[in-house]
Amino acid sequence: MKLLEGKELYYKYRKDYVLEDVNFKLNSGDFFAITGPNGGGKSTLVKNILGILSPTKGSIDISFEVKNGIDIGYVPQNTNINLEFPITVLDVVMMGNGAKHKSINRVFSFKYSSLEIECAKHSLQKVGMDCFLNSKISNLSGGQRQRVMIARAICSHPKLLILDEPTSSIDVQGQKEIYSLLKKLNETITIVVVTHDLTVISKYANRVLYINRSGYMHDLSNKNFALKDNEHICEVELMQMLGANNG
Amino acid sequence: MADILQYTFIQNALLAALLVSIITGIIGSLISVNKMTFLAGGIAHSSYGGIGLAIYLGLPIFLGASIFAIFSAVLIALISFKQRERVDIFIGLIWAVGMAIGIIFVDLTSGYNVDLMSYLFGSILAVNRDDLIFMFTLMVIVLLFIHLFYREILAVSYDSEYANLRGVKAKGFFVAILVLSALAVVVAIKVVGLILVIALMTIPTYIAELSSNSLYGMMIKASVLSTIFTISGLAISYEFDITSGASIILVSATFLILFLLFKKISTITSRF
Numbered sequence: 001m002k003l004l005e006g007k008e009l010y011y012k013y014r015k016d017y018v019l020e021d022v023n024f025k026l027n028s029g030d031f032f033a034i035t036g037p038n039g040g041g042k043s044t045l046v047k048n049i050l051g052i053l054s055p056t057k058g059s060i061d062i063s064f065e066v067k068n069g070i071d072i073g074y075v076p077q078n079t080n081i082n083l084e085f086p087i088t089v090l091d092v093v094m095m096g097n098g099a100k101h102k103s104i105n106r107v108f109s110f111k112y113s114s115l116e117i118e119c120a121k122h123s124l125q126k127v128g129m130d131c132f133l134n135s136k137i138s139n140l141s142g143g144q145r146q147r148v149m150i151a152r153a154i155c156s157h158p159k160l161l162i163l164d165e166p167t168s169s170i171d172v173q174g175q176k177e178i179y180s181l182l183k184k185l186n187e188t189i190t191i192v193v194v195t196h197d198l199t200v201i202s203k204y205a206n207r208v209l210y211i212n213r214s215g216y217m218h219d220l221s222n223k224n225f226a227l228k229d230n231e232h233i234c235e236v237e238l239m240q241m242l243g244a245n246n247g
Numbered sequence: 248m249a250d251i252l253q254y255t256f257i258q259n260a261l262l263a264a265l266l267v268s269i270i271t272g273i274i275g276s277l278i279s280v281n282k283m284t285f286l287a288g289g290i291a292h293s294s295y296g297g298i299g300l301a302i303y304l305g306l307p308i309f310l311g312a313s314i315f316a317i318f319s320a321v322l323i324a325l326i327s328f329k330q331r332e333r334v335d336i337f338i339g340l341i342w343a344v345g346m347a348i349g350i351i352f353v354d355l356t357s358g359y360n361v362d363l364m365s366y367l368f369g370s371i372l373a374v375n376r377d378d379l380i381f382m383f384t385l386m387v388i389v390l391l392f393i394h395l396f397y398r399e400i401l402a403v404s405y406d407s408e409y410a411n412l413r414g415v416k417a418k419g420f421f422v423a424i425l426v427l428s429a430l431a432v433v434v435a436i437k438v439v440g441l442i443l444v445i446a447l448m449t450i451p452t453y454i455a456e457l458s459s460n461s462l463y464g465m466m467i468k469a470s471v472l473s474t475i476f477t478i479s480g481l482a483i484s485y486e487f488d489i490t491s492g493a494s495i496i497l498v499s500a501t502f503l504i505l506f507l508l509f510k511k512i513s514t515i516t517s518r519f
Contacts, residue, residue, distance in 0.1 A: 050412060051412075052408070052411070052412060074409065074412060076406070076408055076409055080406075080407075080408070081405065081406055082280060082282060082405070084456070085280055085404070085405055085462075086280070086456055086459040086460060086461055086462055086464065086465045087401070087405055087460075087461060087462060088460050088461055091401060091405075091461060091462075092405070094398070095398075095401075095402045095405070095406070095409065095410070095413065096413075134460070136460045152409075
């Protein structure tokens with residue numbers, strides 16, 4: 001079932017096009033990887049899908065209603081987050097839930113209702129972090145923090161989960177754990193991940209979208225493209241394979 | 248010492264210390280977690296322009312300082328939306344231009360105004376009933392703002408991009424935080440003066456941040472610490488007949504150094 005489709009998508013920042021004629025289609029249950037060089041437009045595409053940015057030309061059709069990001073879970077790059085912020089794991093996860101339970105407990109909004117806490121616990125259980133509910137987020141490792149961000153993103157039971165370079169600041173072991181977790185979550189949620197890690201693409205993704213700065217785009221969603229398990233590739237090899245598929 | 252409590256000016260000073268500490272504890276926490284200390288410094292110093300203008304025109308000083316501080320806060324907010332990367336240049340500009348306007352208007356005012364020094368270094372012992380009403384009103388506004396919008400404020404402060412995605416008007420809350428910061432700076436100027444105001448906004452909040460698990464915990468601790476520092480500083484300044492603003496800041500700084508030392512020693516001893 002088609003979940004999302006981008007048609008002839010253009011996005012212009014000031015005078016330059018960051019996205020040019022991007023086409024892609026995403027089906028329910030996909031593990032969809034978006035890759036390409038820095039400045040290639042990956043994050044811009046994600047922001048267009050999320051509705052943070054609007055395409056200059058073209059369209060993105062979403063097969064479900066999106067309101068306040070509820071049906072799309074999002075894990076941002078988090079480059080601007082203050083790592084020393086005094087905040088608990090529960091507080092962070094509740095940010096993903098807040099819009100759904102906005103009417104609850106508004107009078108004294110420091111406290112969460114038992115329903116809200118249960119919901120947060122449930123999300124944390126899915127990422128194996130439920131025992132850290134009241135921990136301060138700055139006391140967690142990079143991998144643990146990213147798991148909490150994923151719990152926040154899935155707290156509202158979204159149909160689609162988008163992660164923007166989720167393992168960029170995590171050690172190798174942590175990266176493996178995050179992707180294993182995502183593969184498990186993929187059993188019930190469609191996943192889009194922006195990544196530079198081509199090994200990840202080969203192991204986990206069933207579809208790949210390659211975007212580069214000048215807007216060259218390879219949509220492989222209908223080309224039966226999947227890299228074998230345990231196959232390690234470099235970008236040149238990936239491009240050759242993409243070229244072979246397109247040719 | 249207890250007999251001094253019968254004096255109205257001391258009672259006013261203690262009440263002002265409590266009200267301003269609650270305001271700066273809460274707003275200072277928001278300034279700290281949003282990394283807006285330099286920005287608050289810019290607003291504080293630019294408000295000198297309002298003080299100078301108010302003296303020149305014969306208007307209430309708080310009114311002039313408040314209008315100028317709010318204007319600076321909104322201007323900085325609008326610039327930061329457009330020029331986020333280089334907003335520091337504009338903050339520095341607003342900081343200096345505000346001070347320059349203040350100096351020029353004071354020059355143009357006939358005669359030397361001795362009260363002006365109290366706005367540079369604070370004059371908590373000169374707080375009057377109107378000042379207390381202003382402080383109390385602002386405290387009620389700040390408490391209401393936090394009470395009604397705590398989750399939104401927390402979301403915007405922690406991850407504004409994500410909050411925006413979830414339908415929270417991040418820019419609106421950013422402007423609201425800045426405007427309240429501007430007003431908090433104006434009332435804090437009465438206690439410690441604009442030269443020292445940033446220390447009052449940051450020292451208690453930094454200690455609270457290091458020892459809190461949540462933003463509201465940080466706000467409560469910062470308010471309590473600020474009250475202790477302000478009243479202790481006031482008592483020392485009375486006892487030794489020294490400037491109250493400087494005394495308050497030195498008490499705060501001494502406590503901060505002791506706290507950091509204690510924290511460091513605790514970390515070292517916990518290894519053994």
